[in-house]
Amino acid sequence: MWDYSDKVKEHFFTPKNAGAVVDANAIGEVGSISCGDALRLTLKVNPETEIIEESGFQTFGCGSAIASSSVLTEIIKGMTIDEALKVTNQDIANELDGLPPEKMHCSVMGREALQAAVANYRGAVWKDDHEEGALICKCFAIDAVMIEEMIWANKLRTVEDVTNFTKAGGGCAACHEDIEAILEKVLAEKGEKFDATASTATVEKVETPAIAAVKTPLTNVQRIKKIEEVLTSLRPQLMADGGDVELVEVVGNTVYVNMTGACNGCQMAAMTIAGIQQRLMEVLGEFLRVVPASEMKKLVNIEGAGHA
Amino acid sequence: MPDIYLDNNATTKVDGAVVDVMIPFFLEQYGNPSSIHKFADGVAKALKKARGQVQELIGAEHDSEIIFTSCGTESDSTAILSAIKAQPNRKEIITTTVEHAAILNLCDTLEKEGYTIHRLPVDKCGRLNLEAYKKMLSDQVAIVSVMWANNETGTIFPVVEMAEMAHEAGVMFHTDAVQAVGKIPMMLQDTKIDMLSISGHKLHAPKGIGVLYLRRGTRYRPLLRGGHQERGRRAGTENTASIVGLGKACEMAMEHMEYENVQVKAMRDRLERGIIEEIPHSFITGDLNNRLPNTTDIAFEYIEGEAILMLLNKAGIAASSGSACTSGSLEPSHVMRAMQIPYTAAHGTIRFSFSRYNTMSEVDEVLKVMPDIVAVLRKLSPYWDSVTNEPVANPEEAFSPTFK
Numbered sequence: 001m002w003d004y005s006d007k008v009k010e011h012f013f014t015p016k017n018a019g020a021v022v023d024a025n026a027i028g029e030v031g032s033i034s035c036g037d038a039l040r041l042t043l044k045v046n047p048e049t050e051i052i053e054e055s056g057f058q059t060f061g062c063g064s065a066i067a068s069s070s071v072l073t074e075i076i077k078g079m080t081i082d083e084a085l086k087v088t089n090q091d092i093a094n095e096l097d098g099l100p101p102e103k104m105h106c107s108v109m110g111r112e113a114l115q116a117a118v119a120n121y122r123g124a125v126w127k128d129d130h131e132e133g134a135l136i137c138k139c140f141a142i143d144a145v146m147i148e149e150m151i152w153a154n155k156l157r158t159v160e161d162v163t164n165f166t167k168a169g170g171g172c173a174a175c176h177e178d179i180e181a182i183l184e185k186v187l188a189e190k191g192e193k194f195d196a197t198a199s200t201a202t203v204e205k206v207e208t209p210a211i212a213a214v215k216t217p218l219t220n221v222q223r224i225k226k227i228e229e230v231l232t233s234l235r236p237q238l239m240a241d242g243g244d245v246e247l248v249e250v251v252g253n254t255v256y257v258n259m260t261g262a263c264n265g266c267q268m269a270a271m272t273i274a275g276i277q278q279r280l281m282e283v284l285g286e287f288l289r290v291v292p293a294s295e296m297k298k299l300v301n302i303e304g305a306g307h308a
Numbered sequence: 309m310p311d312i313y314l315d316n317n318a319t320t321k322v323d324g325a326v327v328d329v330m331i332p333f334f335l336e337q338y339g340n341p342s343s344i345h346k347f348a349d350g351v352a353k354a355l356k357k358a359r360g361q362v363q364e365l366i367g368a369e370h371d372s373e374i375i376f377t378s379c380g381t382e383s384d385s386t387a388i389l390s391a392i393k394a395q396p397n398r399k400e401i402i403t404t405t406v407e408h409a410a411i412l413n414l415c416d417t418l419e420k421e422g423y424t425i426h427r428l429p430v431d432k433c434g435r436l437n438l439e440a441y442k443k444m445l446s447d448q449v450a451i452v453s454v455m456w457a458n459n460e461t462g463t464i465f466p467v468v469e470m471a472e473m474a475h476e477a478g479v480m481f482h483t484d485a486v487q488a489v490g491k492i493p494m495m496l497q498d499t500k501i502d503m504l505s506i507s508g509h510k511l512h513a514p515k516g517i518g519v520l521y522l523r524r525g526t527r528y529r530p531l532l533r534g535g536h537q538e539r540g541r542r543a544g545t546e547n548t549a550s551i552v553g554l555g556k557a558c559e560m561a562m563e564h565m566e567y568e569n570v571q572v573k574a575m576r577d578r579l580e581r582g583i584i585e586e587i588p589h590s591f592i593t594g595d596l597n598n599r600l601p602n603t604t605d606i607a608f609e610y611i612e613g614e615a616i617l618m619l620l621n622k623a624g625i626a627a628s629s630g631s632a633c634t635s636g637s638l639e640p641s642h643v644m645r646a647m648q649i650p651y652t653a654a655h656g657t658i659r660f661s662f663s664r665y666n667t668m669s670e671v672d673e674v675l676k677v678m679p680d681i682v683a684v685l686r687k688l689s690p691y692w693d694s695v696t697n698e699p700v701a702n703p704e705e706a707f708s709p710t711f712k
Contacts, residue, residue, distance in 0.1 A: 012618060018688050029690070037612070040690040058690035060652070062614035066688060 028117030037061035139171025358555025367495030380507030391451035461594025462603025490561035573601035
């Protein structure tokens with residue numbers, strides 16, 4: 001069974017705002033026929049203030065689909081519709097204390113239903129431009145459609161290329177066979193042949209800091225330097241996705257970073273952060289937690305802890 | 309009430325008596341069966357006994373037709389890869405659309421390597437068309453592989469008849485019988501089945517032990533080569549304790565064959581009848597007249613399987629689902645798709661699979677909680693009208709979300 005957080009279970013077992021809102025003036029219906037999830041979101045928006053006064057959901061779907069729907073209706077209640085549109089699927093997942101990578105699409109469905117409902121309120125028709133494929137890389141939640149698009153767009157030829165551009169395959173490496181199959185297929189469509197030994201000419205290789213066996217404890221300055229080195233080595237991958245990362249603060253074993261550009265609000269941000277954390281721990285040889293800087297105030301009293 | 313386990317097609321509890329016979333082979337008779345000393349002198353005898361117990365359960369003619377492997381999947385792979393290796397000029401394989409992944413994924417890979425795979429479709433009740441099958445048989449076919457019983461619906465396929473047809477056409481026949489062995493009687497010596505796979509953990513033996521039945525005289529190429537174990541047909545030091553355990557489990561399955569087909573079946577029948585009577589818009593999938601005695605697969609329309617399982621789990625009941633979301637594949641069960649079950653029902657299928665350890669009072673308990681579980685989830689469903697407590701009129705039209 002899935003490893004669901006207590007928050008997911010709580011929203012599944014006692015969902016909030018289940019059912020349709022009577023006199024709704026904004027209705028969004030989305031679904032994914034392949035994974036069998038479908039969601040209808042009904043909102044009552046005050047036409048004067050544009051504040052969402054009531055929200056309700058009806059979901060045909062699994063535990064995390066129901067939990068995502070429930071938490072979404074809680075998040076947006078009381079927001080103006082402009083504020084609500086800023087809610088990302090990552091916000092939904094965060095509010096649930098995370099979702100398994102295979103289940104992130106449930107939070108995407110929540111966000112899409114919201115967009116569809118707002119479009120409906122404004123008399124427009126929402127058009128889905130997001131295509132979802134089979135999940136290939138479970139470490140970084142990258143699906144087949146995304147890998148195919150990147151192979152086409154960036155003339156990728158090897159598994160290493162795919163990893164550099166999409167992060168897929170950069171974790172446990174178990175999906176490399178699947179990535180090779182996608183490369184074979186796409187390259188065949190392009191009239192080329194997949195060669196597993198081809199050089200990765202498409203991207204400049206970045207030297208990653210060696211995994212050093214750190215014996216003596218590092219000073220804070222040394223640690224920050226090391227952390228900066230790791231972030232620098234990861235930057236090209238992030239920039240390939242149109243994003244960037246910036247070190248904000250290190251308190252104890254917690255590293256605060258700012259995800260900027262396309263990473264900011266990107267559905268993959270949490271996965272990216274997990275990847276950064278993994279790499280930092282490997283290089284520094286100690287337990288570290290990477291947290292978005294936006295969480296700083298919530299988690300620590302910075303003034304008090306800053307000089308600890 | 310203690311937790312209720314109704315997921316016996318996934319795996320079973322190891323019988324206490326099976327554990328008991330295994331323990332000496334960990335602690336005392338742990339010698340390598342090939343060794344000549346007192347730590348091993350009882351082992352060869354024990355293996356022979358176990359081989360005989362398996363032989364008895366499946367009605368094989370010779371005990372040397374039993375080859376111990378590590379699992380059902382290994383047996384399946386060994387059978388198919390042996391057939392194509394032994395007959396390099398035959399480039400076709402016949403199987404079905406509803407096989408276990410152990411067969412389907414292997415066939416997909418062989419297809420990429422140039423083999424032609426014929427996948428027999430099933431009708432809405434999960435039945436095969438034998439006329440279509442007959443037309444596929446030719447001297448190009450290396451092997452036919454058809455499961456004896458389907459793991460999801462319990463539907464039994466006419467493998468004895470299909471093996472006859474293959475034999476007449478000069479084609480080898482393999483059956484993945486991991487769900488059938490121990491649940492229905494079989495007498496392989498009276499059939500034309502050449503190879504058959506067994507998985508220990510489906511019949512109260514431990515995980516990690518399987519059998520490939522190989523009819524004497526069938527052309528064969530081992531998957532694992534090495535030592536002389538299993539007469540050189542499956543190299544690797546014998547998993548002695550598990551083999552002994554599997555032997556005991558087969559003996560017990562033989563003793564309980566009637567119980568399985570009378571009492572276990574009665575529990576299954578009572579559960580499915582109770583559910584169908586109590587819960588509107590639910591139906592049983594598969595071939596109702598031709599099923600394993602322990603399995604029922606019920607579709608609950610307009611709700612999703614994983615959500616049902618989570619609520620069942622909370623009520624202390626273990627079952628499984630053909631829904632997409634339980635597999636991590638994002639695809640509903642290939643068995644449900646093959647039977648063309650509409651997706652509003654396919655995603656809500658729940659399989660209850662019994663064993664001789666279940667009781668009627670457990671059935672009553674499930675019947676007590678099931679209607680509420682379904683009602684709670686239907687209240688959340690966009691296909692359900694909670695005012696009339698009926699599906700919305702023309703559900704597929706009334707709710708037609710933007711689908712990807």
